Amino acid sequence: MINSHGTNLSPVVTQLTDELSKLPGIGPKTAQRLTYFLIRMPENNALALSEAIKAIKEKIKFCSICHNITEQEICELCSNPSRDQSRICVVEEPLDVMALERTRSFNGVYHVIHGVISPLNGIGPEDLKIQSLIKRVTEESIEELILAMNPNLEGEATSMYIHNLTSDIVAKITRPARGLPAGGDLEYADEITLSRALEGRQEF
Amino acid sequence: MPRPRIYKSEGIIVRQMPLGESDRIVTLITSKGSKIRAVAKGVRKPKGKLSGNVDLLNLISASVARGRNLDVISEAHALKTFRTIKEDLASTSRALYLAELTDIFTVEGDPSESLYNLFINTLEVLESGDSNKMWIRNFELKLLEISGFMIDFFSCIHCRKPLEPHDHLFSRGGGGVLCPTCRIHSPDQLIKLPLNTLKVLRYLIREGVQKSRNLSLTNETLDDLEKVLTEYMKFLAEREIKTLKFMSIN
Numbered sequence: 001m002i003n004s005h006g007t008n009l010s011p012v013v014t015q016l017t018d019e020l021s022k023l024p025g026i027g028p029k030t031a032q033r034l035t036y037f038l039i040r041m042p043e044n045n046a047l048a049l050s051e052a053i054k055a056i057k058e059k060i061k062f063c064s065i066c067h068n069i070t071e072q073e074i075c076e077l078c079s080n081p082s083r084d085q086s087r088i089c090v091v092e093e094p095l096d097v098m099a100l101e102r103t104r105s106f107n108g109v110y111h112v113i114h115g116v117i118s119p120l121n122g123i124g125p126e127d128l129k130i131q132s133l134i135k136r137v138t139e140e141s142i143e144e145l146i147l148a149m150n151p152n153l154e155g156e157a158t159s160m161y162i163h164n165l166t167s168d169i170v171a172k173i174t175r176p177a178r179g180l181p182a183g184g185d186l187e188y189a190d191e192i193t194l195s196r197a198l199e200g201r202q203e204f
Numbered sequence: 205m206p207r208p209r210i211y212k213s214e215g216i217i218v219r220q221m222p223l224g225e226s227d228r229i230v231t232l233i234t235s236k237g238s239k240i241r242a243v244a245k246g247v248r249k250p251k252g253k254l255s256g257n258v259d260l261l262n263l264i265s266a267s268v269a270r271g272r273n274l275d276v277i278s279e280a281h282a283l284k285t286f287r288t289i290k291e292d293l294a295s296t297s298r299a300l301y302l303a304e305l306t307d308i309f310t311v312e313g314d315p316s317e318s319l320y321n322l323f324i325n326t327l328e329v330l331e332s333g334d335s336n337k338m339w340i341r342n343f344e345l346k347l348l349e350i351s352g353f354m355i356d357f358f359s360c361i362h363c364r365k366p367l368e369p370h371d372h373l374f375s376r377g378g379g380g381v382l383c384p385t386c387r388i389h390s391p392d393q394l395i396k397l398p399l400n401t402l403k404v405l406r407y408l409i410r411e412g413v414q415k416s417r418n419l420s421l422t423n424e425t426l427d428d429l430e431k432v433l434t435e436y437m438k439f440l441a442e443r444e445i446k447t448l449k450f451m452s453i454n
Binding site for chain 2: 025120122125152153154156157160161191192
């Protein structure tokens with residue numbers, strides 16, 4: 001029987017290819033390659049993958065305080081008494097929390113706003129977890145708010161928006177330094193990065 | 205003669221969307237008034253060579269390689285980043301509105317150098333620190349003129365008689381002003397056009413924005429001006445103008 005793709009592949013194979021191609025960055029050809037890889041994969045490995053996907057949807061939720069991903073009502077970072085609850089680092093996505101935690105140089109807590117203000121895509125402040133951030137800084141005693149959005153136009157606009165709403169409430173609002181990436185060569189750095197690095201220069 | 209595989213282009217980035225792990229697809233309105241969509245590879249990585257140069261509203265000079273589906277930006281150098289605009293939320297919201305309109309009204313295959321020049325000149329005004337709303341109204345009117353959709357603010361679109369000095373109505377479908385007598389002939393929902401607003405629009409067209417920006421206008425007139433022009437933009441674009449909402453709160 002010829003299916004909707006114009007081939008006579010098994011409907012089960014077609015179904016999996018179709019589902020895989022819905023994932024970001026996975027086009028039809030990659031989806032097909034993954035499907036045939038899974039067909040050849042040992043059964044218990046394939047089942048483990050399907051169980052892991054099922055577990056993600058069943059068990060993962062968002063922390064009721066910081067909106068990071070967690071299996072509990074309140075995540076491990078927010079509930080950890082050794083974390084500095086008076087310093088909140090605001091980030092766009094849970095992956096940013098993971099990246100910052102890998103540095104082991106920040107002992108505060110986080111607030112994940114799940115995206116960034118993107119007017120061209122119709123995404124406004126009301127679509128992000130900004131209101132809950134405002135509530136948090138209003139109700140808790142926050143000494144520092146670190147705005148760690150990505151250094152592009154939309155990240156900057158989001159930082160400015162949050163700054164405008166919190167500058168009367170939080171004494172210290174900061175952002176990560178901008179500049180040269182470690183291991184990079186000065187001659188290959190672009191002008192914007194170089195000028196920002198020069199502006200942010202510090203005493204040696 | 206076959207087209208060269210690599211070509212140079214200069215233009216302003218008006219749209220971008222993520223692609224894969226670290227790339228972006230950017231839309232460029234070039235200085236010749238055409239629209240290019242191309243992939244900027246590795247631009248989301250900190251050490252990517254395009255990173256600091258490829259961002260929304262940047263005026264870039266780029267080397268672009270023709271691809272089978274999408275062209276690929278192999279090199280880019282930011283000529284102007286409009287930093288003053290990007291350090292102010294109101295200016296950013298207005299600049300993005302201009303970018304969206306320029307993107308909508310630049311038709312692929314039909315370049316408009318006039319529209320590009322209007323866009324970059326208005327960005328330069330915002331960059332100078334002047335974010336008076338009349339510059340945005342001026343942009344909208346000039347865009348209508350360039351695109352062939354200019355509104356006649358002097359005669360009724362139905363009876364063609366000169367408009368009398370009282371309140372009127374604007375018809376988006378008709379692309380013009382209806383006198384009260386002719387309102388029944390409107391093909392669509394009408395927008396109120398009070399006399400003061402009509403006078404301001406005429407003044408802006410006749411005297412230009414430098415004089416118009418000094419007019420002392422009430423908030424109501426400013427709102428009516430914005431409503432007439434933005435509703436017409438939405439009608440011509442055949443969709444919501446996404447940046448309008450953010451502009452209205454900043």
